[in-house]
Amino acid sequence: MSVLALGLNHTTAPLDVRGRFAFPPEQLPPALRALCAQWPQRQPRHAPEAAILSTCNRTELYVAAGNDHAGRELVRPAIDWLAAQGGIEGGKLLAHTYVLEGREAARHAFRVASGLDSMVLGEPQILGQMKEAVRGANEAGTLGTTLHQLFQRSFSVAKEVRSSTEIGAHSISMAAATVRLASQIFEDLQQTKVLFVGAGEMIELVATHFAARQPRQMALANRTLERGERLASRFGAQAIRLADLPARLHEFDAVISCTASTLPIIGLGAVERALKARRRRPMFMVDLAVPRDIEPEVARLSDIYLYTVDDLTQVVQTAGEKRQAAVAQAEAIIDAGVQSFSHWLDQRASVPLIQALNSQADEWRAAELARARKLLARGDDVDAVMEALSRALTQKMMHGALAELRASEGETRHATAEWVSRLFLRQSTRNLAADEPGPGDKL
Template sequence: MTFLAIGINYNTAPVAIRERLAFPADTLHTSLLDLRQVSEISEAAILSTCNRTEFYCNANTSDEKFLIDWVAETKSIDPNAFKPYLYTHADNQLIRHMFRVACGLDSMILGEPQILGQMKSAYQTACEAGTLGKDLGKLFQQTFTAAKKVRTDTAIGSSPVSVAFAAVQLAQQIFSNLGEQTALLIGAGETIELTARHLTQQGIGRLIIANRTHAKALALAEQFKGLAIALAELPSHLAEADIVISSTASQLPILGKGSVESALKKRRHKPMFMVDLAVPRDIEAEVEQLRDVYLYTVDDLQNTIDQNMDSRRRAAAQAEEIIDTQVDHFLAWLRAQSAQTVIRDYRLQAEQTRDEALQKAIGLLKNGGTPEEVLTRLAYSLTNKLIHTPSTQIRDAAANERHDVIAAAHEIFKLNKT
């Protein structure tokens, strides 16, 4: 059997192709059952995210054509429309690829942790569909082990590399307990959504989302259990905010020095932490002059992010070394599986020899033989039968100068050289 995978990702295919090959979560179970019906496949799993779709199989061929044909038929798309964007991995190459994907080494953002959870979901869905067997199931388990070791032994995911995460981490450094703070987010785009998600994950006490389009603010606020307000309402809510993070497409500042100064008076000069992620800036530069404001711009955070990316790249080099070791571990397990048939056959042969010798010994006892005589003959007969075939093979190996067989015999039988 051959481990085989085909896939596309953010590097190889535009979003127009990626979305056509995507498998929604609610159809994945049925698709897996259908894929498992392909005659060449014994095991299968599908990983489908916004940035990649990959099909993992244990197959009786290394030719990916059958897999491409299945995808084309399932998605009702001409194979030539997506084949130029495909990559293929088999056996050792696939093992390494899965390990690198799970560790975030193949991600758009180096070291991002979400992909590991997505791979675990793919594994769980395949388990529930019954499309995983011993080998591919073990490969997934080893993949998770490799990812855990990389996360534990390197700094691949310890440093923020998005401005949203960097802003939240900076807020955590300033406020010891985010659960007691109120955050005001200005905007409703991707950066603000990501910021809201990070703040929620860190247990922010209260969330206010302001946007020019109230409906967008409301949709985001409902998602994160916050309060939605219009931009016009900012002056009446600004004093409530311990944390202000802004990212809009406005060409003019949204918060001026005067409005922030008024909010500080209402707060009795309780400090405010402000991050302006917009270009052009949403918060007037003069706000930084106010004593009780800690104002950071996207450039301030970018320096940190650049340093953290360097840190992640160094960690990625360490991760590759760990992956090398984990690949070796899995290959050793695979090789051990190939020996199971030999071990089983050898055991069956030995048990058959034992049973035959035992029946003869029981017969001798029934015919009046003394226990001592019967045991002695049993031991002698059993020893001769067990060593006869190996002895013959070793003599033949010596006659044919098969020194490798003789060396293997020393190792297998743990013989002391004389």
């Protein structure tokens, strides 16, 4: 079984490129079905498995195929399909993508789950996003045994990393980083008016952090007013309609936006009008969405401090020595997880061989039983029939090993003899490799 991970992230592609390949959770199942339709048709039991992980930092495809050769055949169609989703050529996308296979694919998945590959070291939101990827693949019918094992082991490794190391203690989430950045812009956050745009998990986290600083006023704008009201009530915030946002934008000192919109919802013109109404008092804006919620041209305006998810990396600062020690501990846990998963894959690769051996043994057994029944039916001696049955089965089982031993020479013969000894003389202390039959010996 071959496991692949291919995609792009914050280290290989800029924000505007990543934004082209963002998949909202509800789009994951149809996207996966469309992806699998690009691959060569195979029998259901041999069909490739697939999952899509899409966050503000990355879009990754995880794929499992029957063997290494089959897995490599899927790479180019997958990249071409992904490129088409973003409206660019496959060759241009290759400049921003990585392709990992086998142990390295597993290591990458474990590091992502543990927060070691995140823009913010140790950030915890990625686990929820990976679980969303699993749910999407399961709904699409593309989550098989191999990817299920990969993700479940990823979650287990991540849990051990967080409980056994100080990765979590030295991490600053995007939400906390946003508040820290705001505190550098405003002398007193308690005097600020804050607007949150969206009602998803990230906005909930940011609102939680801001609420702890007790700003003067908080408001939440969402496309669905009812959902916005539910979240706003938790923080004592006012809920407003998204359609009313342009007319009320000037009221707020800080605007934090993170929606699933495919197009910007806060444009240059709206911000210019807000600044004019504010008489040029500065505004702090954070766009946590991928694709962008706020038009990038807004950053050029005077008195506007606009930051994106990529900008927030500069806010995150951790103690160097402790951070490196925690990372080293986490990497050791991940190494053990990779070893365990690789062993599981190797065992799973032996399943077809084991099934073939059992099938062959059943054929031999059935043939010899049928022959023995015929002999007994015509009145042959029972002991003689049983002797013939056991001898015939023994010869069939030994034939292949003995034939290989006779045909081999030199070092190959020595290695074959060791394997034959291990397979058939497990309870014996003799070492046939050291006492090989001579030319005149009969096997």
